Amino acid sequence: MKYYSTNKEAFVVSLQEAVVKGLAPDRGLYMPERIARLPKNFFDEIENSGLQDISKTIVEAFFGEDIPKEELDAIVDDTLNFEIPLKNVEDGIYALELFHGPTFAFKDVGARFMARMLSYFVKEEQQEINVLVATSGDTGSAVANGFLGVEGIKVFVLYPSGKVSDMQEAQFTTLGQNITALEVDGTFDDCQALVKSAFMDEGLNTRLKLTSANSINVARFLPQSFYYFWAYAQLIQQTQFSKTVFSVPSGNLGNLTAGLFAKRTGLPVDRFIAANNRNDVFREYLQTGRYNPRASVQTIANAMDVGAPSNFDRILDLYSHSHKAITNDISSYRYNDTEISKAIKNVYQGSGYLLDPHGACAYLALKEGKKPDETGIFLATAHPAKFKKTVEACTGIPIQIPSALAAFMQHKKQSITLPNDFGLLKKKLIGQS
Structure with missing residues (x-):
């Protein structure tokens, strides 16, 4: 399956390129060239199927041309292990x-799935991948926890200072390891703009391999x-x-x-x-x-x-x-x-x-x-x-x-404050990587 940019000014790419790049070079979002129709018998039998079995059918329709079925099944099993x-x-x-x-939010599904798919592709990239994600709340916690400890991947979470709940903030600022929280003096839209600017900066992309775990990424x-x-x-x-x-x-x-x-x-x-x-x-x-x-x-x-x-x-x-x-x-x-x-x-x-x-x-x-x-x-x-x-x-x-949620509040906050300034973000990314 090939993926094209919504702006129609970039070359079509493979699934691996779409996932690893996140955003197309023309600032468009990647879209699959076609959307497969599922067979009638799938819907006739759907009420007797479990969440994982249903999801395996769907994920094969989306990604089955590019990733072996056994790998996709394993990703689904690992992603959807909750009610x-x-x-x-x-x-x-x-x-x-x-x-x-x-992390007690819907974004656990997409974030965990993407973490495991990107981990699969990292083996072929042979270069550390840096994930940039802007969050207005739950995306940051889901992505940070989904990617926590994943070898070969660093995550930078940009979030608007004072504009997320204490519980949400604790879920991505207390983890450490391969997760860095950047507390931006601005709004979520400012954070999102900084992330997009990073993808468009040729010098930064020459130094680092960047991708996004926001919903701009097809794997999210x-x-x-x-x-x-x-x-x-x-x-x-x-x-x-x-x-x-x-x-x-x-x-x-x-x-x-x-x-x-x-x-x-x-x-x-x-x-x-x-x-x-x-x-x-x-x-x-x-x-x-x-x-x-x-x-x-x-x-x-x-x-x-x-x-x-x-x-x-x-x-x-x-x-x-x-x-x-x-x-x-x-x-x-x-x-x-x-x-x-x-x-x-x-x-x-x-x-x-x-x-x-x-x-x-x-x-x-x-x-x-x-x-x-x-x-x-x-x-x-x-x-x-x-x-x-x-x-x-x-x-x-x-x-x-819930006890698992309360546990996040027991750890020390670790964040780096950052003005709404792309030049300073660029220096921070290069210095941290």
Whole structure:
């Protein structure tokens, strides 16, 4: 399988090149030249299959031309060794809990998969690879823990100072080993811009082999399609339904894009809802046809605080830049902190189900956007304990922190403060490598 750039100004490359490079030389994102349709019998039998078996079929359709099946199966087994339950919250509305992995956030799936795929390719590269990742919260912890101790790979996590929760920060600033945390004086968009500038700097790339573990990397976002199929399989087991809609907390749009890829392979999902917080650039595009990226603003759903979502380019490419085609499959709603907080409180009081701020935003969008004949699934993307203060303030009850999560808070913070200055980042990367 060959991969092309969304900007169409770079040469097509192999999967290995796409994964190791991360970003195309023309600053575009890599896309597979084709998306295979899965056979009908796969969907006929999906309700009787487990998460790992389903994922092995999907991953072979995406990557089977480039990596031997036994290697892919081993990567899936190592990646998906935890539960992803589907829970009925209220009539016609289900929560897919993606936070049962090592860092209690949905990004564990893509980050762990990419770490193992990149490790497979490192053996052929014969050169140390430096992973750069910008995070608005959960990406940094998932990537840092996914790559921790992986031989031949160093990870640099760039995060906006004071704009991630204490729990999130502890998960990537206390690890040491091959993980370096860079605390940037700026926003997530500043961190993301620094990472992209690093990829475009010829001098830096001559000195170091760089790649990204953000959802701009095909090995990060594509595996996130696994759980859409798994949700569908569980829904068949739990209820009768005719139409399905997914509501996705949307920041950098990688998770939503993975769902759109799942639909292209044949997953019988009718449409998607993109849930936005106050950073609603994508919602604005859906409503007006105009894309106006801007500086992000801080909210209690901080992992969605993105003002220039990278994967927007993939969505445009997937739909041949047709605004009409995109809006046929995707609608969007936005919510402020007050509305999100009320949702956490009201859902807990009404059903006993505990939401985190991102899941609450997706719940609200599903509640508002679901049609009477649809069954809805919203993605619960992080454990509520990762936002302990916020959730406790909403519900008035103490939140029990899982012991594995609490353990991160017991270690000493190790981070390097950095101004929003690419020249200083460049020096730091060269000096640390």
